[in-house]
Amino acid sequence: MELPVVVGVDGSQGSLQAVDWGAAEAERSGRTLRVVHASLWEHYEGVRPGISADRPSEQVFAENLVAAAQERANRLAPGIEVSTDVRAEEPVSALLEEGTEAALLVLGPRGHGPIAGMLLGSVSLAVAARAHCPVVVTRGEPSAGPPKRGRVVLGIGSTTGSTLAARFAFEQARSRGCELVAVRAWSFPPYQNMPYPYVGGDQARTYRQQAEETADRILGVVVGDYPEVAVERKLVAGTAHQMLLEEAVGTDLLVVGARRRHAAIGLQLGRVNHAMLHHAPCPVAVVPEWSGSPYPEHQEAT
Structure with missing residues (x-):
């Protein structure tokens, strides 16, 4: 079975670049696209999915986030198959685990909060340094229109x-x-x-x-x-x-x-x-x- 292209998303502008790049790569390579969001909301909210009828706000945010990314990918590359997952885990560990069964991981260059001002976000750096599969970090300005043939x-x-x-x-x-x-x-x-x-x-x-x-x-x-x-x-x-x-x-x-x-x-x-x-x-x-x-x-x- 063909391994998927896995994109990590966190709602930042950089992760939208990663979705665009991953969708184009899945379309070029004929692979599926898997969109993943990971955070420790479960730890901080103290609730496990499915236990309470009232879902924690971070879970709702995460589900909306991956749904929006899936819609964006389908709009950019209508012919690809896109799946999503929300993981209540530390992001680096979750993405490294995803990388053991991925053709490649695609990440944005920066995240939210204090690390947004860094040259490279801490999650992207840690994953690029330890992943078992190729990692693409979508540096550079977002491209307008279809990918270049340069x-x-x-x-x-x-x-x-x-x-x-x-x-x-x-x-x-x-x-x-x-x-x-x-x-x-x-x-x-x-x-x-x-x-x-x-x-x-x-x-x-x-x-x-x-x-x-x-x-x-x-x-x-x-x-x-x-x-x-x-x-x-x-x-x-x-x-x-x-x-x-x-x-x-x-x-x-x-x-x-x-x-x-x-x-x-x-x-x-x-x-x-x-x-x-x-x-x-x-x-x-x-x-x-x-x-x-x-x-x-x-x-x-x-």
């Missing part, structure tokens, strides 16, 4: 697991009918950027060649499966987060991988992931690269 940008990492992010990016480019721009950044180690660098042109060529070999290795695993996707490969000198932020301007989607280790505690995002999630001018997809994962469907076959 380009998808892939940030190529240095690990073998980066093929998971590459495959996700190729799938996105194919479904959108657009080109894929694969970016691999390279730079000297910090001590070589001093006023009197230890190395010269030969070393620069070596670092660039290493970057080229990494790009060839990662793209070579998946490019043959997507002959219809036009690929532009870019090797750029500079820091990865700066180069990707520049490439993300005017882009439909930016895809980056995130290394995960099963049973590791805390957030599992690198510096580049953080920079993209906080500053990118377009939607960002974070694709987990699992090490020792109990979820074999999220591992790349060798």
Whole structure:
């Protein structure tokens, strides 16, 4: 059975962007859309659903919220199947559980209250850092009209697991009918950027060649499966987060991988992931690269 696209909603403007993005993705991919709202209203209200005829106000709000999101999705993509769920749970835990049986999770960049002023909402950050499936955070300005047929940008990492992010990016480019721009950044180690660098042109060529070999290795695993996707490969000198932020301007989607280790505690995002999630001018997809994962469907076959 095809896994659904799951959208987390909280009533914020950002979550409406997530509904729009998720509906378009479900329509492109032929998947169902599942709209989920989670909060601890049950804990604070002290009432369980179905026990009292008088439903707590937060439950009514949650039901109206997902119903409105379902109506919005059906209006934007009439052909998709949309289901909803209200979960009286802590949002991060509920969404992470949803992610174990989802093709991807879609979230808005910010929530309500004090966190609304942050660069990225705490729920979106925590889910992107720990989910077992790809997470899309709908950064950037809401698009007016149908999705663009522009380009998808892939940030190529240095690990073998980066093929998971590459495959996700190729799938996105194919479904959108657009080109894929694969970016691999390279730079000297910090001590070589001093006023009197230890190395010269030969070393620069070596670092660039290493970057080229990494790009060839990662793209070579998946490019043959997507002959219809036009690929532009870019090797750029500079820091990865700066180069990707520049490439993300005017882009439909930016895809980056995130290394995960099963049973590791805390957030599992690198510096580049953080920079993209906080500053990118377009939607960002974070694709987990699992090490020792109990979820074999999220591992790349060798």
